[in-house]
Amino acid sequence: MTRTTTDPHTRRPNGSGIVPVLAFAGIVVAVMQTLLVPVIKDLPELLGTSPGNATWVMTSTLLAGAVSTPIMGRLGDLYGKRRMLIASLAVMVVGSLVAGFTSDLLVMIVGRALQGFAMGAIPLGIGLMRDGLPREKLGSAMALMSSSIGVGGGLALPVAALVAQHADWHALFFGSAGLGVVSIVLTLIFVPESPMRAVGTFDAPGALGLSAGLVLFLLPITKGSDWGWTSGTTLGLFGAAVAVLLLWGVMELRVKAPLVDLRTTARPAVLFTNLASIMVGVAFYAVSLVLPQLLQLPASTGYGLGQSMVVAGLCVAPLGLTMMFTAPVYARISAKYGPKVTLMTGMLIIAVGYGAGLGLMSAAWQTIIIAVVLGAGIGLAYSSLPALIIGAVPASETGAANGLNTLMRSIGTSVSSAVIGMVLANTANQVGGVAVPTMHGFRVSFMIATGAVLLGLVFAAFLPGRRAAANAAKPHLVASSDPLSEPAPASASAPAYISTSTSTSADLVTTGFRGRVLTSEGSPVARAKVTLIDRRGRQAGATLSSADGGYALAVPAAGAYVLAVTAGGHGPLASGASHPGDDRSIEMDLALPGATVLA
Template identity: 60%
Template sequence: MTYAPARERPNAIVAVLALAGIVVSLMQTLVIPLVPKLPELLGASASDTTWAITATLLAAAVATPTVGRLGDMYGKRRMLLFSLGMLVIGSAVAAVSSSLAPMVVGRALQGLAAGVIPLGISIMRDELPSERLGSATALMSASLGVGGALGLPAAAFLAERADWHLLFWASAGLGAVAAVLVLTIVPESAVRTGGRFDLPGAVGLSVALLCLLLAISKGADWGWGSALTMGLFGAAAVVLLLWGWWELRTRQPLVDLRTTARRQVLLTNLASVVFGFAMFAMSLVLPQLLQLPEATGYGLGQSMLAVGLVMAPNGLVMMAMAPVSARISQARGPKVTLMLGAAVVATGYGLSIVLMSQIWELVLVSSIIGAGIGLAYGAMPALVMAAVPVSETAAANSLNTLMRSIGTSISSAVAGVVLAHMTLSLGSATVPTQDGFRVVLAVAAAAALVALGVASFLPGRRPSPVRTAAQPVATAAQGT
């Protein structure tokens, strides 16, 4: 059976896949306005309700590489529909919950949808003509920011003025719409690897990621030097070593470590970790600055709705930069685009250290950071796909997405430690100091510069590996 890219409805395919990405990022954002209210809403302690966030993170870490590999083997659209189905079911479970346990279950099911964006990028590689691929994958990557830009103010508005369950019903409805559109418009790719799924590899990687991310996300609560936290870090290291040994010896590994070790893939994934770290710092600092009371001398005393409106331009700028990223990559290569994105992010964070006293200043710096992230996120899929076989596209993109998630988790932990140790008393409350925020922003700027340095070691521009109409098509059995 031969395969050639579909060329009849490329615009519709791109629009539907981008919508699916936006819906997933909306799901991740919807709960943010509820976090301070969850103890009251669910009748649980503040430390326990953080599991509503942690469960999504852990489920996403487990699902992303596994679903990517299954997509390469059994069909990317099939796994995309599975992911959207989990989003719908999880949203519905959360929508009917009134206590902690069902909320955590619902949020975990929602986290299983995290593979939608890398799967969408992989489908684009299979289905789109080469001249459309760069801008389409950049748009798909930017959908992460677009969903946050739209979701945060909408969620804040609904949380303040309506029943909070409506947020999750809206997520379920949007997920169902996206699934129907995928089913009717997006074709199933014939590019598959076949073979047997590496179950031991999937279990081993899942256990290692669960131990690592659980230690990172809960270490501040349990104590970084506690036996539980250190035990989880140690277990993650041991399991990762055993997993790597297995993956190098099995015939059909979950992750082809030899491909992953190629300089272009390895350095892109390393840059993704650092970018994930840098991106999330803004989401941790700016909302707190906006919401802290003016009595602190640096807080702006704004509502959550105002926070959403201030942060919205960031995601919209990310979307606007998608075609720019594609043009730069086409003209100069994705390495240059990634380096430019890192430099812009570092500039934005550098400015944010001194521009934090007015709302317009925060809008400006978040937009600059969003522009840099849009450039970089558009380049990363191009770098990964240029270095891996077509048959491993979904797995490779999923691993790259996982690296970003690990970066955001580390960012949250580092920022939490800094802000917990640099505080001042405000009445009966303890709040982070302005210098604490500046330290976090400076660390994020330094992380962006590290990403710039990592990107500089990437190989120079090479011819695109994307098929053109004149090139011979591959067979499904070959998978390349």
């Protein structure tokens, strides 16, 4: 079982530059993903190859990103999230330069695969925010980081289209490399290393097994429409993926420090969040595939909007920009109702956007409306996912758990790309020997996205709600799912190490946790009950906050704990924390949500 220690050589961040710098890193990743979208139809000619082979330029990035994301998350937990973030960006810069200097297909595929390593920046950035920011800033910061993938994509499309129209297309890769270098420099200057470390070893066999299983699974998804969904190659790879992933799962359950803690992943809060993430990924990518093609098709088709590459990019750009502006909205909704409600609200808005889109495809301004509505919904949904994951796992598993969640979104986009690509290909008309997507195909694609997001709503309905938060003092809701870690009542046979101090001074405790209990607006909360709960579900200490909100609790030993806070007129709070067991006092402010009425 992994635990968390604090690296004594790291300094505590003040939070001033962390959020914009990490959000910029997320935008850089999104730019890398979307920079070839404007020239995707021209890739076979540019690389002197067949359309089927040219698709590997996109597929290689997807596969590398899917494989590297959980691995980089785990390495970040073990050796430093900032260190791994910089490493991910550095590999992306190398890949960008490799692709920028070649027109050879195989070398281009290698460069694009190296670019895919940047996908780990999103979960690593979220983990750095959790470890370094005050709680009152964490909600909106994570929302911005999570939605940065859409922001970057929305901004990159028109810019990439402009560059592709007026310059050598290789300039796209040099621009990506330049943004990566800027992101690395900003991270080195403004983002301190996280002091949190998981104690354990890196599970190399688990990494190899997961990589093999993911490649075997995602390869037929991305190439199934070319090979044939019932071909021996496609079915054989799917069968091999199932076998490899099952063997990998059995192995991970027997390893002391697994790459992915499957017991944690099986918790309802984590499992259903990841399932919902797949559906959000499907819905997010569908609009990116449909709207640019609809806008660029010639008006002579009877339904195409006849816009240039640049105008099409500008019409789709509000998708990402709206995601950025929903971050503060998410923070308000989530503080009042919880991230589950925010996720479900976002999914409902997505369903409305796609439903309305079925009748709003006859003018460019209508596509902008679709992009804005879908951007708002996707922004709320994406912003909720890291908060749901972080609230369900110990601090030592933040990087790996968010990496797995990002992987689930990637699987969603992969499935969306394959299924919608197949739909558009099978419903296309041949015009002058060229396959042209039809309006029927566009509408079927929107219906598939609507169905996916409605299924995601079903998954989200099974997530724990505010009633679970009301029982925050009951640690079985947040402690490890390991059977040996089930809660035990505090009794004579299970000593609780209860602190009987209710002093108004937080200076009496010098070893353990200290800080202030605050409202979401930053005002102190007096006489709030702060309870310390260990991993076995036993109360390890309790105290009341002083007039200025101050509290202090001693810890009986090193390990992971939960700080549960209750106060009249405020919703309860349960926050994971870890202590190395030495003589230091870890500062941790606790921000309570607003007043809550529970059924």
